[in-house]
Amino acid sequence: MVTELTVLEVAELIRALADSGSTIEFGPPAVDDPPRRCPDITLARRRLGWWPRVDHRTGLSRTLQWLRMTPDHSRRVPAREPLAT
Incomplete structure (x- = not known):
């Protein structure tokens, strides 16, 4: 079942x-902003x-919980190496 928000x-x-x-x-939409994302x-x-295993509410709740537990989360993500040159 697809839930569109x-x-x-x-x-x-x-x-x-x-x-x-x-x-x-x-704010105003970007020029290339699609009217719908699904x-x-x-x-x-x-x-x-692959199939989603959590609903929107659970996924967002877990994400917020992780963000609260990891206040410096943006510094823990290593820089990505380019996939191709």
Whole structure:
């Protein structure tokens, strides 16, 4: 079952999970900003047997928990080497 969320719904969910009173602000869309984002995972499912194992709420909750437990998370990510030159 595919659950499609709007950007506003995702922002509201993050705000609720973070117990934040922050306001949600929208800027003007980028020139190439698609009106809808709904990734198609058919190829990953067919070739790799991949299927999401957590729902949006659980995934965002786990991400927020990790961010809170790892305050310097941006410094722990090693720089990527170029894949090809």
